[in-house]
Amino acid sequence: MAINKIFLGPLNKNNPILVQVLGICSALAVTAQLKPAIVMAISVTIVTACSNFIISLMRKTIPPRIRIIIQLMVIATLVILVDQFLKAFVYDVSKQLSVFVGLIITNCILMGRLESFAMQQPPIPSFFDGIANGIGYGIILAVLGFLRELFGSGTLWGYAIIPQSFYDCGYVNNGLMILPPMALIIVGVMIGIQRYINKDLQEK
């Protein structure tokens, strides 16, 4: 498989959240603000790429009957390593993410890509498939985090954006934006927009 085809797919036509519909739970949980959303996206990209690479290296040796368990062990180990590194080197960010880093283990994108790509393809393409899916996931998370923080709290990355004059005129932060259901609605709207633009994604 050509490297650029592997790379471009997850960014649009095969986007993990909008098309494969994976990783929805974390997309709703960490996007109330932009900063944790970006850090989560980076963490998922690193873990997906590395687990894809490692499982692809091992793919010919893994007994099929325990392959899900083996995949889970590799993912869990990588996530624990990421968590320990965050705690050691970017402590304030790790406190913001707290339990959500551990929840990367349950993110369906990782298992999904391992099963459908890494178990069949060689290591280097698998690595790039992991990076691409991570970036595709990250783009959606960034958009969600941007919209939810801006309209739900009036800030971006912690800095106040909406000027005080708006609040004085009667503008109120949209509290629904901070809650997960609104994130799901936004994802639905994004799926609709993407299918309108890319007619070939629509089912016949």
Added chain:
Amino acid sequence: MKNFSNTYIYIYASALVVVIALVLSICATRLQPFQIENKNQEKMQGILKTSHSDKIMTDNITSNYQKYITKELTIDKNGIITDEYQNGKCIKGDSNNRAFKLNVKAEMSCLTEGKNGKLGIFVYQDEHCTKYIIPIYGKGLWGPIWGNIAIAEDGSTIVGAYFNHQGETPGLGAEIANEEFQNQFIGKTLFEQGGSWKGIVISKMPATAMPEAAHEVDAISGGTITSKGVETMINSCLNYYQPFLKTLQNGN
């Protein structure tokens, strides 16, 4: 697909477990010094923040701490200083009882059970004033809450407060970590004019008229249980420091 034998499966799984255990333990031991240093920096920063000094910048935490926190005292429940740590050296008692190393949660539970407990005090000193910073620990709605209270040389006036939490509700109980809530405590007094203990009241409708207003602070709307938790934490922890605070008052 090649048929893997049962023996292969058992050996494969066991070998993988051993490899993973090795990788994780090596990683944990190598990274632990960094993680402990981060936790210590956070603790120092909390103490420095409580002092509300205009001199403290957010970087150079360790050097600021060594410069402005000149003494660490450990007292018992009768107000007697049992250990003193100054300029990086223990000049009285046991260096293991250093205030920075005390586990506030453990000492508080010893004291509530009636046993002996150690109480830590951090003494902040610059050219204008001396402040006594006391660590506190308590229970919020969903988990523990903790913080520091800075008291002036008169042993009664609060000059700074810092609170933090583990999992209080964002926007509600979590507001205790905001400066707006913490700054309310500045200027409030723990003892009445006559010298008797009053403590702090956190209420939905705090008194605006003196003398009650000197002891009351506004609670957080929608964060009733966390606010009550902060009130209980301040009063029950600082209660053990009464003998020490009284010696400060008599000293003036």
